[in-house]
Amino acid sequence: MAFDGRLLGGMSVLAAVVEGGSFTRAAEMLGLSASGVSRAVARLEQRIGVRLLDRTTRSLSLTSEGTRLYELAAPHLAGIEAAANLASGTAGSVRGALRASVNPIFSRHVLAPRLPEFVARFPDLKTTIVQQPDAGDLVAEGIDVAIRFGPQPPSSLSSRLLLRTRVLTVAAPAYLERCGRPSTPVALAGHNCIQFLDPQRRRPFAWDFLRDGETLPIATQGSLTFADVDTMVAACVAGAGIAQVLALGIEGLVTSGALVELFPDWPGETFPLHAVRPSRRLSPAKVEAFLDFCEAIARPYGC
Structure with a gap:
């Protein structure tokens, strides 16, 4: 295939669509209209002879051919951009x-x-x-x-x-007064343990305890499961159960006594x-x- 500038221009538009996630965002990045971006991609598809994007009313996604083309071309486009920045003296500008x-x-x-x-x-x-x-x-x-x-x-x-921030196992004084304080992680089996969903795996995080190279996994269960950290912490402060939380962000609650760290002798788990x-x-x-x-x-x- 003979090279012409239209191919490079079309690839630049396709890269903007991929990085922006839509014709509208790509248009904002390039200073074009959304319809102009759509036409440029269509011309590129016609030029190459394959469909590059799957279009629906709600989303855009690369086809397998489009993915391969983008992965191969993106480093070269970035190199051209870097060369232009160096030539103009703006490579280090933050704007x-x-x-x-x-x-x-x-x-x-x-x-x-x-x-x-x-x-x-x-x-x-x-x-x-x-x-x-x-x-x-x-x-x-x-x-x-x-x-x-x-x-x-x-x-x-x-x-x-x-x-890396420590993972703390905590409960409110009201819960401990009502249900007792577990003396070891193993004793959590008899308590209402609040679960939190791992956003990547879509299931609750496992409860592990670490110290001096020892790892102790504990199977826990409870009546509440959350996907929002603030709601989980508020429920724990209210006495709904025992929770595992990140030290970052709750130091004040532990210092004030609103939450009690249950196992400071197991300090090794971090996130x-x-x-x-x-x-x-x-x-x-x-x-x-x-x-x-x-x-x-x-x-x-x-x-």
């Missing part, structure tokens, strides 16, 4: 629009109090912070970077560990917080700036 998906625990307790500092440091950057499930599709949602708790499954995403982004050979300066900032402010909270 434009950044869309970040941030776990609500980190957002509320760590990021939000430091955002004025971030805004003052990068006045030319317009940042949108959203909260999505930790298993959400970054590319489909047009997310530049995400801050997520939990081990990250193998994928094409680039991942950076920000911190990781990662920054993830769509994998590219070169990350945009705005993404690197946000990642570096989050890494710096997270450091004091790690264990």
